[in-house]
Amino acid sequence: MSTPAIRLDGKRALVTGGASGIGETAARLLHDLGAKVVIADLNREALDAAATRTSASAVTQGDVSSEADSERMVAETISALGGLDLVFNSAGIGDDLVPVHDQSVERWQRVVDVNLRGTYLMCRAASRTMLQQKSGSIVNVSSIVGLGGFPRRSAYAAAKAGINHLTHTLACEWGPSGIRVNAIAPAYTRTPMVEALLERKAFDPTILEKRTPLGRLALPQEMAQAAVFLLSDWASYVTGTVLPVDGGWSAFGGAGEVASA
Ligand SMILES: NC(=O)c1ccc[n+]([C@@H]2O[C@H](COP(=O)([O-])OP(=O)(O)OC[C@H]3O[C@@H](n4cnc5c(N)ncnc54)[C@H](O)[C@@H]3O)[C@@H](O)[C@H]2O)c1
Numbered sequence: 001m002s003t004p005a006i007r008l009d010g011k012r013a014l015v016t017g018g019a020s021g022i023g024e025t026a027a028r029l030l031h032d033l034g035a036k037v038v039i040a041d042l043n044r045e046a047l048d049a050a051a052t053r054t055s056a057s058a059v060t061q062g063d064v065s066s067e068a069d070s071e072r073m074v075a076e077t078i079s080a081l082g083g084l085d086l087v088f089n090s091a092g093i094g095d096d097l098v099p100v101h102d103q104s105v106e107r108w109q110r111v112v113d114v115n116l117r118g119t120y121l122m123c124r125a126a127s128r129t130m131l132q133q134k135s136g137s138i139v140n141v142s143s144i145v146g147l148g149g150f151p152r153r154s155a156y157a158a159a160k161a162g163i164n165h166l167t168h169t170l171a172c173e174w175g176p177s178g179i180r181v182n183a184i185a186p187a188y189t190r191t192p193m194v195e196a197l198l199e200r201k202a203f204d205p206t207i208l209e210k211r212t213p214l215g216r217l218a219l220p221q222e223m224a225q226a227a228v229f230l231l232s233d234w235a236s237y238v239t240g241t242v243l244p245v246d247g248g249w250s251a252f253g254g255a256g257e258v259a260s261a
Contacts, residue, residue, distance in 0.1 A: 006232045009034035012081035013231070014074065016064050016091035016122055018054065019046035021191030022141065023090030026224035027054040033228065035086065038077040040064070042091070057081060064091045064118030074125040086231045087126045087138045089119045094193070095156045108155040115159035116166070123170055123181065130179045137235075139227045140167050140183040142242055147185055147250050160185075164242045171240030180239040182230040187246035189218040210257040213248030 018039025062069030130136030146160025254261025
């Protein structure tokens with residue numbers, strides 16, 4: 001008996017933030033499951049390097065928070081692939097980890113713009129063709145920081161919480177047109193960004209591990225797998241959900257460490 005597997009043959013996918021981390025890993029997985037993929041990113045050099053690693057059909061460079069770039073990146077994807085079925089919005093940046101009263105308003109705005117406005121603009125640009133064809137699947141990237149309060153992360157927390165409600169709203173608005181919109185909410189994931197923070201001891205992973213029921217940080221592949229499930233027809237009756245992919249982080253309501261709670 002053959003084992004049923006997620007297959008994405010014939011699907012045309014756009015992955016933002018596809019030059020690194022979770023986006024790059026998801027782009028590779030989408031390709032390996034049969035989709036044709038375009039990766040989009042702000043960083044031209046990283047984009048070109050990731051094109052080979054992900055076997056992307058094409059790349060498109062731009063800033064997701066720019067309306068003009070969002071429209072152009074979607075248009076370039078459609079012209080490279082002949083259409084658009086799946087969008088994974090992974091482009092994002094973190095905050096400076098400073099208290100609110102020391103925060104620069106410009107940086108606060110940039111974090112909100114890239115994460116929230118960027119997700120909105122990319123969904124909006126992709127919806128034009130998806131509404132016409134009456135099908136499509138979009139997965140946005142939230143965070144555990146969008147599920148609860150985190151000190152010194154006001155911009156990122158507000159942006160990711162905004163993505164959650166944007167996801168709910170778009171799912172309701174576009175569901176009648178056959179478009180599904182979901183999000184994943186990752187916990188700390190060992191992407192190049194987080195590995196660099198760990199290397200310079202910016203935070204202590206053991207504190208996070210003890211607060212996490214599964215007792216470890218996540219791997220990019222684990223985020224990619226959850227995103228691909230939601231993008232695929234295996235999730236054909238799932239829309240408007242924000243799926244925590246967090247080793248149980250958001251389920252834990254005890255005091256102190258999981259083992260001693
Ligand atoms: N790594 C984690 O622990 C973690 C946890 C929760 C949520 N997330 C979210 O997952 C997503 C991916 O994070 P990652 O860890 O893979 O980060 P990463 O830095 O490895 O990758 C993000 C990519 O987005 C690109 N990017 C940044 N700003 C952009 C812009 N304005 N326009 C286009 N591209 C832009 C970057 O160049 C980079 O290639 C982000 O939305 C992040 O907030 C990450």
